[in-house]
Amino acid sequence: MVEHRPWNDIIAYAILTLGVFIVAFPVYLALIASTHDAATVVGGNMPLSPGGRALENYYRAVFVGGSRTSREPVGHMLTNSFISAIGIAVGKIFISILSAYAVVYFRFPFRKTAFWIIFVTLMLPVEVRIYPTYKVVSDLQMLDTYAGLILPLIASATGTLLFRQFFMTVPDELLEASRIDGAGPFRFFWDTLLPLSRTTIAALFVIQFIYGWNQYLWPLLITTQDSMQTIVTGIKKMLTTTDELAEWQLAMATAVLAMLPPVAVVVFMQRLFVRGLVETEK
Amino acid sequence: MEKSAFFNSKLLPYLLLVPQLIITFVFFYWPASQALWQSFLREDAFGLSSEFIGLENYQALFADPQYYKAMLTTVVFSTLVAALSLSIALLFATQADKNLKAAPAYKTFMIWPYAVAPAVAGVLWIFMFQPSLGTLARPLRAMGFDWNPLLNGNHALILVVMAAVWKQISYNFLFFLAGLQSIPKSVIEAGAIDGAGPMRRFWTIVFPLLSPTTFFLLVVNIVYVFFDTFGIIDAVTGGGPAGATTTMVYKVYADGRLGGDLGGSAAQSVVLMVIVIALTAIQFRYVERKVQY
Numbered sequence: 001m002v003e004h005r006p007w008n009d010i011i012a013y014a015i016l017t018l019g020v021f022i023v024a025f026p027v028y029l030a031l032i033a034s035t036h037d038a039a040t041v042v043g044g045n046m047p048l049s050p051g052g053r054a055l056e057n058y059y060r061a062v063f064v065g066g067s068r069t070s071r072e073p074v075g076h077m078l079t080n081s082f083i084s085a086i087g088i089a090v091g092k093i094f095i096s097i098l099s100a101y102a103v104v105y106f107r108f109p110f111r112k113t114a115f116w117i118i119f120v121t122l123m124l125p126v127e128v129r130i131y132p133t134y135k136v137v138s139d140l141q142m143l144d145t146y147a148g149l150i151l152p153l154i155a156s157a158t159g160t161l162l163f164r165q166f167f168m169t170v171p172d173e174l175l176e177a178s179r180i181d182g183a184g185p186f187r188f189f190w191d192t193l194l195p196l197s198r199t200t201i202a203a204l205f206v207i208q209f210i211y212g213w214n215q216y217l218w219p220l221l222i223t224t225q226d227s228m229q230t231i232v233t234g235i236k237k238m239l240t241t242t243d244e245l246a247e248w249q250l251a252m253a254t255a256v257l258a259m260l261p262p263v264a265v266v267v268f269m270q271r272l273f274v275r276g277l278v279e280t281e282k
Numbered sequence: 283m284e285k286s287a288f289f290n291s292k293l294l295p296y297l298l299l300v301p302q303l304i305i306t307f308v309f310f311y312w313p314a315s316q317a318l319w320q321s322f323l324r325e326d327a328f329g330l331s332s333e334f335i336g337l338e339n340y341q342a343l344f345a346d347p348q349y350y351k352a353m354l355t356t357v358v359f360s361t362l363v364a365a366l367s368l369s370i371a372l373l374f375a376t377q378a379d380k381n382l383k384a385a386p387a388y389k390t391f392m393i394w395p396y397a398v399a400p401a402v403a404g405v406l407w408i409f410m411f412q413p414s415l416g417t418l419a420r421p422l423r424a425m426g427f428d429w430n431p432l433l434n435g436n437h438a439l440i441l442v443v444m445a446a447v448w449k450q451i452s453y454n455f456l457f458f459l460a461g462l463q464s465i466p467k468s469v470i471e472a473g474a475i476d477g478a479g480p481m482r483r484f485w486t487i488v489f490p491l492l493s494p495t496t497f498f499l500l501v502v503n504i505v506y507v508f509f510d511t512f513g514i515i516d517a518v519t520g521g522g523p524a525g526a527t528t529t530m531v532y533k534v535y536a537d538g539r540l541g542g543d544l545g546g547s548a549a550q551s552v553v554l555m556v557i558v559i560a561l562t563a564i565q566f567r568y569v570e571r572k573v574q575y
Contacts (some may be wrong), residue, residue, distance in 0.1 A: 008480070012377040013384070019374040019451075020391045026406040026448065027398075029417055033409065044415040095302040102298035105288050114299050121310050123562045127509045127531050128554045131538045131547060132313035132320065140308075155309040160302065172287040185289045214399035216513035217535065232399045236517050239405065248409065255402050262397035270390060274456065277396075 027259065034058070034253035041248045053249070061253040074254050077231040080149075081213055082261070084230060087150035088212030089205045096159030097197065101189060103160075104167040105175070122157045126218055134221050144228045149219055153212065158280050159204055165279070166200045167193070203276030206269050210262045231258040314555070320548035339549040348525065349533070349550075356529040359443065360507040367447040368499060371454030376484065378455075379462040389459065396452040400510055404517030407445035431519070435526025438519045442527050445518060446511045453506075454499055461495030462488065501565045505558070530554060 036051035142148030521528040538547030
């Protein structure tokens, strides 16, 4: 073992505590702001301890909406966010597990071509081709629909690569054994491969849920009606003026609500999250 | 790497591929080729007619001082964010790598900002630094420092950088910690036996062994700054004041939407595509051992 110096540990604890403080402070401040009334927040002398308006602020944010800015309540935005995040995660898993199965477990003409066609999508994030994609979605009459929010964002290769990588580690003997038992491609997929892939699916789900929930530019462009907004785009519209007239306590309550689901996923499914993050980057 | 055991269906593999291929063609190849095509066209304001103008959009783009300004902003912005978030994350990761009892708890506390949406991160930071009510802006102003990110371009850029760094630390921390934990302890012990102190061991043993992780993170961070910070910029400054925080990606959005200049915006998209493809090629040269086909 290398030398052990007690002050070394103390320095480490000090630096890490500082790190946690830096990381947590902006969120703490948002939490505090969401418990005070508008005047306290805007006055500029907001205390660093919670106030007594938490229930009122969250109730108004979720069900009523702001009074001055006449914004919509965020309750239905939360629903939209859940639907599109889960849609993106499930959709991506569905199309990519099937295509990875085809590429790994079958031999057919144009197999490599198909793989490369999918693979190239890794290179261009949606931000780069934003307006042409918008035009396609609008031509398909998918503006202000869940399909429009979901489908363009699942056109990427990450899932396919992840499943392909995992399938390659599955021993060939399993396929031979189930063939001897008379299983065809469907039985093998359903009874053997899918149960083995459970952890990979869960890890991908966690990552894609966060990715989908946090989308901003795409939903901003293709939702024109307030009723189709997601919470991440809705919060910005509360502050469009960025002046003192914005109802900061409601905006901060909305920010807390917008952070809660993805942060909960990371904290409570940390193992899957880390696994998914590390493996999708390979 | 190929499987030696496989099925011999004629039709089934194509059916399995159909969903992904349809999605990919409709929402990826079609729009990407449209962007390429549009970059050679001039469209009127209502999108009713368009004419082929060759490379004129590109000529206009590279003759536009605003575009060079956006390029410069992008370079400054990415350098600052990548350098700061990597070095801060490395500092925290080396501390968390020590044999501390509370290390797992610290890890949990460090990684969750990854889950905060960039736009929400932007809102949190503008709240702290809003000149008249921000909890951290008021002490600055009380000290006589005229802090105002709403009017001062440099202040706006600093604010956007801070928010972007804050958001990215957790990701870098996680990968640095994994990289540090994969360095064999015996190598470090050997250094200690030879009389190297902690600092010396870090710079001559740990840091060089960590370089694959660092390089990987560098590329990922640059891509992050290019694209994922859109939400932060839009929430904090909206590209302003006076274009001080308009990056290349933000300009694609702003010119196409607010300016209605679709041809110019498409030409910018194509330039960005070339940059991203170059970055990805660099990344794949490095990770080619992992992604084989």
